[in-house]
Amino acid sequence: MPVVLVGAGKVAHAAHLREVRDLPGELRLAAVVETDPRHVDALRHSGFGGVPVCGSAEEAVRAGARGALVCTPWWTHREVVAECLAAGLPVLCEKPVSLDPAEIDELTAAERRTGLPVAAGYMKRHDPVVRLFVDHCRDRLDQARRFTVDIHDPNAPHQVAHLVPYDPPPFGPQPPRAREALARALGPGSTGAQREAYARGLGGSLIHQVNLVHAALAGSGRELYGSLLHADLWAGGAGVSCRWRPDEALVVDLTHQRLPGHRRYREALEFTAEDGVATLTLPSPWARDEAATLTVESWDAGRGLAERRVHTAEPGHTGFRRQLMAWARQLSGEGDTALPGLADVRQDARAVREAALRLR
Template structure:
């Protein structure tokens, strides 16, 4: 949703060139320190970290150690809005998002919310109703959609969808403290069981008949990771009439929940396969998406989402059906141009109402409609797990 009334967004009629948008950060934990805060520090002309809502004093103290200077701390989003914040970046644990986003919208703040915005279909509808009521957008934190090489991959797939045969995703994820330890100014939290509030949220989202294994996979391998790639597949399929939900062939879990895989058949000509493995001993994150068409293959390799010294690489190989020469092209973005950075830039342009403030391939920034579609697919997969 673009073009909401500026006075409702609290931006006071600012447009292009109106200066950085004052933002409240809600939750200064792992993802904030590992990704968003260092980007905010480097984008002072776009977004100004004006306030933070965070109950942990250690996390507040850590803000000073990442070069952000003094940031005012507030007890609530409402108080931060009264003090001048005009938008909210929500980085709290996923099971708190419903309450936090509703508070932001009630305070007049448009929202960028980390994924998963919610894994509960009922909460999605509640948030969508609040979005309509306030006229303020909730942008979903699908930062991969903003990576320039990912955008090339999506464009390539869309242009050849009539020739598509298979789209695969393979993720090797340490999902361990060492993956982000060098990015945090405090010891990262250990990987462990879901806390009681998360377990309660998962029970509501999946229903009382769901097993513990299904709930764990839904929160992590499916809803915590593969939901990103489900969103990319939906971006490829958009407007084609194809979908994932309702077309699931199977979903499997193994290694005591450390591995999960799903297969969909959006139509008779296309298979979509996705696998996520948690491999704590691996020192590096690895993600590969491959699109196979009848006349070529496109392979997208992505580094850790927290990496700044690596970039995505897209390799496209194609063959002339008439027997002409093969063609091979390789695309790589400059290091440092992360999806997180470009997501914040796109959001800042949207907040200021600038022309061209849209996301990948001219689409509106991902929002609750995307969340609804993606959640249907991963929830169905979770409930199908044996």
């Protein structure tokens, strides 16, 4: 399936380009839309030197593209995705597709108008071990007591320096256009600390896990939005945590900490039910030589018996890879499962936006 890559920056080099290169039977890079000369030059070092560099989605369509993989900075997504849809290209857009409910509504209208789908880059949903975890949670929602997420994230250049053929950008303040987008999304009454947390700890990271919680709760009538108990910010904004109570029996606790001194990324999700605990641990999203691990411990108090099962997947079959494979099937009309889309994006953004506005 010939596709165009829109934006050949960090996430494209650290994840998508190497997967596209290893999936010649599913995807072919027909064009790239990129204006940064450094990023264009880096394509030659990634094995894509012969791919045409275009100035627009329409030009990419003339080069043969039939789908658009959008990897531009998040604050550009509304205009980029809308341009791709107008050019006749279905889209897979990196997360967060948008943090602004008004922009999400605009894209939903464009999706309906063109009849073309916008898939959201929730790559964790495509990891088979994560899917086992979500299914486990769904099967035991009537016994659910607590859902927790704890992330230790270096969020530092060393995480991707070995994957990007140029010096990755340092962690720093949001650029002007991002600050403008955050002000629109949160409103004029929001603080700088709230906007920073919304862009990073909440919208840049925990929105993945909010999406997993929503996937587990789907169809149960339980919602995160509207059930927020509190949201906290500490360590100068490097730590953020939220607690929701979707119903009388269940609480959901999510925490993200930026810890540059930690050389390794750590992510753990735990689902506690009346009769057991399921713990999911995930490696860095950039890792290909590690895999997720799910440990399910259950017990029968009456018989005094316990059971412990461990599930893992073969390294290399990452969420990024399986997401691209699923998208390729969708583009070809062969996929039988819908990818997460704008309805998911809107549900997740409402929950994290509510949390951002409660931060003090």
